Amino acid sequence: MKNNPLIQAIFDASHDGIIAVDQGSTVIWVNKNALEILGLPADIVGEKITRYIPQSDMLRILATGKREIGDIATVLNRQIIINRLPIVIDGQTVGAVSTFKEITDIQKMEMRIRKQSMESGLEAKYRLEDIVGESSAIREVKELADTFGRTDATVLILGETGTGKELFAQGMHHCSPRSAGPFIAVNCAALPGNLLESELFGYEEGAFTGARKGGKAGLFELAHGGTLFLDEIGELSLPIQALLLRVLQEKKVRRIGGERIVPVDVRILAATNRDLEQLIRENSFRSDLYYRLNVLTLELPPLRSRLEDIPALIWSIAHEIAERGDRTIEHVCESVMELFTQYDWPGNVRELRNVVERMILLSKTSRLERSDAAFFEKKLQNLRNTNLSSPAMLDEAELIVQVLQQTRGNRAEAAKRLGIDRTTLWRKMKKYGDKQT
Numbered sequence: 001m002k003n004n005p006l007i008q009a010i011f012d013a014s015h016d017g018i019i020a021v022d023q024g025s026t027v028i029w030v031n032k033n034a035l036e037i038l039g040l041p042a043d044i045v046g047e048k049i050t051r052y053i054p055q056s057d058m059l060r061i062l063a064t065g066k067r068e069i070g071d072i073a074t075v076l077n078r079q080i081i082i083n084r085l086p087i088v089i090d091g092q093t094v095g096a097v098s099t100f101k102e103i104t105d106i107q108k109m110e111m112r113i114r115k116q117s118m119e120s121g122l123e124a125k126y127r128l129e130d131i132v133g134e135s136s137a138i139r140e141v142k143e144l145a146d147t148f149g150r151t152d153a154t155v156l157i158l159g160e161t162g163t164g165k166e167l168f169a170q171g172m173h174h175c176s177p178r179s180a181g182p183f184i185a186v187n188c189a190a191l192p193g194n195l196l197e198s199e200l201f202g203y204e205e206g207a208f209t210g211a212r213k214g215g216k217a218g219l220f221e222l223a224h225g226g227t228l229f230l231d232e233i234g235e236l237s238l239p240i241q242a243l244l245l246r247v248l249q250e251k252k253v254r255r256i257g258g259e260r261i262v263p264v265d266v267r268i269l270a271a272t273n274r275d276l277e278q279l280i281r282e283n284s285f286r287s288d289l290y291y292r293l294n295v296l297t298l299e300l301p302p303l304r305s306r307l308e309d310i311p312a313l314i315w316s317i318a319h320e321i322a323e324r325g326d327r328t329i330e331h332v333c334e335s336v337m338e339l340f341t342q343y344d345w346p347g348n349v350r351e352l353r354n355v356v357e358r359m360i361l362l363s364k365t366s367r368l369e370r371s372d373a374a375f376f377e378k379k380l381q382n383l384r385n386t387n388l389s390s391p392a393m394l395d396e397a398e399l400i401v402q403v404l405q406q407t408r409g410n411r412a413e414a415a416k417r418l419g420i421d422r423t424t425l426w427r428k429m430k431k432y433g434d435k436q437t
């Protein structure tokens with residue numbers, strides 16, 4: 001087996017280090033990564049492992065026949081995470097195998113996974129100039145965002161759902177002195193309190209049941225040198241508000257269950273579609289946190305107050321879809337534009353995007369005609385005819401849209417009226433994305 005070059009090549013292709021010994025603790029197999037990580041010579045095969053690693057933990061596996069998963073050790077100044085398993089054939093322990101990798105590799109992988117799984121990853125894609133619209137309302141707010149962006153001050157972005165709060169946050173990060181640093185967005189409504197707490201502040205190993213070995217850095221630490229965008233700040237629970245306030249005051253974080261204080265240099269951009277002053281009056285938002293966040297305020301106009309931007313927005317959406325290679329649209333009929341001005345757009349640009357995407361998918365030519373918007377016309381008609389007294393007539397997605405429209409995009413209020421919690425509403429909105437329109 002030792003000389004099987006195919007199997008050796010397969011082992012060498014593994015990102016893990018792999019080393020195996022027989023019952024007598026003689027090394028029977030080792031791959032390249034193991035030699036590299038452990039700093040061992042290539043001719044170790046056939047030698048006793050104890051010749052190179054006198055206290056080898058493999059001896060214990062040979063003696064006990066028990067697996068050991070996720071052990072952490074320092075080798076040549078590098079932290080590695082190790083799994084050790086007995087090799088069992090016909091019920092007999094005939095050897096032991098150890099697989100391991102550097103923790104920094106895992107951290108890099110984690111960063112990549114987070115990047116993929118977070119709504120906007122660790123970098124800001126959009127610049128202020130990418131934000132579509134030439135109405136005076138949007139132009140003014142873009143100019144203001146440019147001025148605010150260049151400072152290091154906390155900015156509170158206010159606006160209904162789908163008005164582009166996150167786009168503006170990304171744009172401000174881009175024109176800030178921190179543009180080379182990370183941009184991290186976190187939706188405070190999307191995670192239940194305790195999870196959000198550990199996401200934001202991180203935790204030390206053993207902080208709670210299920211806490212990962214080695215602990216985990218929070219988003220504050222990850223955003224060091226950059227910008228942390230806290231979306232839906234009005235949904236934060238009071239205990240997390242208290243923790244957040246402390247971090248903002250002290251510019252230091254302490255991981256959950258930890259003693260160590262880590263200094264963090266992070267600029268905060270926060271956003272909400274709630275009336276925070278009202279929340280303060282209801283004692284559900286701390287006024288001291290509000291004043292700390294609300295150093296500068298950027299108020300985004302709803303789409304219905306800048307309907308003249310709709311054509312440019314449609315073209316930008318169509319262009320994006322064409323770039324993805326899905327469909328190319330060359331003409332949009334005037335009657336479609338006209339139809340769009342008859343609606344209130346409670347879901348703002350996000351809702352417009354969903355409608356346009358759906359129309360493009362339905363259209364058979366490179367022209368967007370009124371007939372492609374039949375579903376939208378029907379919805380307008382329904383909205384005119386139906387009121388909430390007959391909710392059974394509506395499907396859930398439509399009901400959510402209606403309630404959001406009535407509450408002018410205020411999700412907390414909508415959730416209350418629907419009798420569900422905000423997180424559930426948020427999930428349903430994501431789920432129905434398309435149908436919301």
Ligand SMILES: Nc1ncnc2c1ncn2[C@@H]1O[C@H](COP(=O)(O)OP(=O)(O)OP(=O)(O)O)[C@@H](O)[C@H]1O
Nearest residue numbers: 131132133160161162163164165166167231349350
């Ligand atoms: N002015 C704009 N130009 C181009 N696209 C826009 C504009 N405003 C919003 N969008 C698009 O609308 C969608 C919603 O934007 P974004 O997520 O920034 O809104 P939001 O206000 O943060 O929403 P929410 O409050 O629901 O989190 C995104 O797909 C974004 O690209």
